[in-house]
Amino acid sequence: MLSSHFQAVVEKAFSVLANKVPQVNPKSNGYWAGFLVGLSLGLIWTPCVGPILASVITLALTGTVTFNAFLITFFYALGTAIPMFTVMVGGSKVLTRIPLLAKNASKIQKSFGILTIFIAIAIFKNWDRNFQSFVLTKFPNYGASLTRIEERGNLSVLTGVSEQDKKSSQDLPVIKKAPDIIAGGQWLNTQAPLSLSGNLKDKVVLVDFWTYTCINCIRTLPYLKNWHQKYQKDGLVIVGVHSPEFEFEKDLENLSKAVVDFDIRYPVVQDNNFATWRAYKNSYWPAKYLIDGQGNLRYYHFGEGSYDETESAIQELLKEIGASPSSQINNVKSQNFSQTPEIYLGFGRGDIGYATKKETYQKQTAPKNIGxxxxxxxxxxxxxxxxxxxxxxxxLLLNFSAKDIFLVMHPVSGSAEVEIYLDDIFEKKITVNQNKLYEILKLQEPGRHTLKLKFPDKKIKLFAFTFG
Structure with missing residues (x-):
């Protein structure tokens, strides 16, 4: 075990590193931020490190690969490559200048070959993840410090809004002129298309980016529906911009049914080509942007939570247009016990566990112990x-830790049944007859369990697990 003194020294070093990173000017291009993040992570080479790669993936998914995005990625790669190149060149020089090492060069190469094989086995057995968990448990400030480095360098690049504006959002400053809503399909719950420069002028507009199978989006719907009912008469217009996460979510019939099922009565517009998503430089489901009567962006929030803060901002902007909204705020305080992150089952966007990445039927045998x-x-x-x-x-077997578990499913034809087992004990059957998010289990307490899904008869497409 590591001594407490050594642990404190290491944590302090990473905290100092994070605090030394300067605040990035929101108007900067993000090149040096990408370079710094890549440089700081090059020695340990983690291929999926934070916002830089997240932005690249998002841009690729939405079809917006700009020259600026290319340059940011290039600087990130350059920063990552420099430590590796230094180690390679330095190691080569050391090897040639020290006789003992030069004499045993062949043995050293073989040793590193064996080490590489061992690392591959460790990754296959998930030993690397156990090691990562150990490191983050012993040195909690390590992960937090790297996250602060990434956030300071790249939040403004991703969102187009500076961290300084975010911190001062309680005063609701004018952040920038809000982009208009660009329909990427049909409008629902409105007689005519809506426009910030047209029929939404002099209204307070809450633009909500969502998708109907996203559990995080679904959990925000009760608050949105409450605000719609509470403040519609005062001049609030909520616009649900539906930017689909999966291909079947682009279907108008599927979306229309979801709107009815969720009892959404405010306007919803399809954003199938992600035009509005790109205009807002958005990167999150859900994301809320609050716009005043003059068409200015005044407040935003990403993800769940901050409901009281958001409602307070709504009230303030309604007062600016001369309304007298209720000052009462009685939002239910949400609790999130989730520990297992969202799991995508397609190999294009996630880890498919122990399966092989090829589009063909494969005979699978689950290991005795699942990581x-x-x-x-x-x-x-x-x-x-x-x-x-x-x-x-x-x-399908899943090792998870959560209180609630959900799964996006799509029957290949007609309807099909799924048998659900928790820790090898049968729980229930559900019928899959729509393309939507299904509640698999709702437990009394959060905990780590093994879920087993059996598919006795028909074929079903499984997209993603989410947890609560």
């Missing part, structure tokens, strides 16, 4: 970019 937050399969399965498709008599 934490890992998925495994029994029987024949077809894997694609977006989903995993079951076959007759196939099974």
């Amino acid at each position: 934490k937050n890992q998925v495994a399969y029994n029987g024949n399965w077809l894997f694609s970019q977006e989903f995993a498709q079951s076959d007759t008599a196939s099974e």
Whole structure:
């Protein structure tokens, strides 16, 4: 075990590093931020480190690969490559200048080859994840410090809004002119298309980016519906911009049914081409942007939570247009016990566990012990970019930690049944007959369990697990 003194020294070093990073000017291009993040992580080489790669993935998904995005990625890669190149060149010089090392160069190369094989086995066995958990447990400031470095360098690049504006949002300053809403499909719950420069002028507008299978979006709907009912007469217009996460969510019939099922009565517009998403430089589901009567962006919030703060901002902007809204705020305080992150089952966007990444049916055999937050399969399965498709008599196993578990599913034809087991004990059956998010289990207390799904007859497409 590491001594407490050594642990404190290491944590302090990372905290100092994070605090030394200067605040980035929101008008900067993000090149040096990307370079610094890459440089700081090059020695440990973690291929999925934070906002830089997140922005690249988002841009790729939405089809917006600009020269500026290319340059940011290039500087990030350059920063990552410099430490690696230094180690390579330095190691080569050391090897040639020290006789003992030069004499045993062949043995050293073989040793590193064995080490590489061991590392590959460790990754396959998930030992690396256990090690990461150990490091983050012993040195909690390590992960937090790296996150602060990334956030300071890249939040403004992703959102187009500075961290300084975010901190002063309680005063609701004018952040920038809000982009107009660009329809990427049909409008729902409105007689005519809406426009900030037209029929929404002199209104307070809350633009909510969402998608109907996203559990985080679904959990915000009660608050949005309450605000719509409470403040519509005062001049608030909520616009749900539906930017689809999966291909089937682009279908108007599916979206229309979801709007009815969720009893959404405020306007909703399809953003199938992500035009409005890109105009707002958005990167999150859900995301809320609050716009005043003059068309200025005054407040924003990403993800769940901050409901009281958001409602207070709504009230303040309504007063600016001469309304007298209720000053009472009685939002339910939400609790989130989730520990397992969202898991995508298609190999294009997530980790498909122990399966092979090729679009064909594969015979799967689940290992005896499944790693934490890992998925495994029994029987024949077809894997694609977006989903995993079951076959007759196939099974899915998931090691998870949460209180509630949800799964986006899509029947291949007609309807199909799924048998649900928790820790090998049968819980219930559900019928999959729509393309939507299904509640798999709702437990009394959060905890770590093994979920087993059995597919006795028909084929079903499985897209993503979410937890609560």
